[in-house]
Amino acid sequence: MRDRHVGIAEEGAGEQGEGMPSDSVYARMMAGRSVESGRIRHLRSVLGRGLRLRCPRCGAAPLFRGLFSMYEDCLSCDLRFEREQGYFVGAIYINYAVTAVIAIAGYFALDHFIGLSLTYQLILWGSFAVWFPLFFFRYSRSLWLSLDYIFNPESLRGERRRGPRG
Numbered sequence: 001m002r003d004r005h006v007g008i009a010e011e012g013a014g015e016q017g018e019g020m021p022s023d024s025v026y027a028r029m030m031a032g033r034s035v036e037s038g039r040i041r042h043l044r045s046v047l048g049r050g051l052r053l054r055c056p057r058c059g060a061a062p063l064f065r066g067l068f069s070m071y072e073d074c075l076s077c078d079l080r081f082e083r084e085q086g087y088f089v090g091a092i093y094i095n096y097a098v099t100a101v102i103a104i105a106g107y108f109a110l111d112h113f114i115g116l117s118l119t120y121q122l123i124l125w126g127s128f129a130v131w132f133p134l135f136f137f138r139y140s141r142s143l144w145l146s147l148d149y150i151f152n153p154e155s156l157r158g159e160r161r162r163g164p165r166g
């Protein structure tokens with residue numbers, strides 16, 4: 001018996017000539033790659049500042065003055081943190097999503113690995129859903145600010161002295 005595997009898969013893959021990358025295309029590819037790695041570096045540093053609860057732009061100053069109260073602007077670079085009423089509603093979604101994902105994943109993990117009963121699961125994840133969002137409150141705001149700074153840096157320009165207030 002003889003196999004009849006014919007190499008038709010390569011049909012159309014071997015055109016010659018015009019598709020070859022020229023020097024400028026190569027240069028553009030390399031420039032694109034360095035822009036890409038610069039972007040990734042930027043992303044990592046902004047998200048790192050977010051996780052450390054620091055200003056997404058300069059990373060030099062903290063976001064919070066107390067446990068739950070924020071500064072209005074960055075003490076170091078004047079970046080405005082809460083730029084409009086209700087700006088941090090997005091942080092609530094982040095907080096909710098992270099809480100839900102951890103609780104659901106945790107539920108299935110405990111069910112699978114140690115077969116924890118439904119009652120214990122409800123007690124455990126019920127109290128988790130109460131306490132974790134409080135713990136994560138500051139991080140959710142900080143991450144929200146960082147994400148906004150990454151995707152929309154111009155909208156967060158510092159405008160600290162908008163006239164005397166109070």
Ligand SMILES: [Zn+2]
Nearest residue numbers: 055058074077
């Ligand atoms: Zn700053």
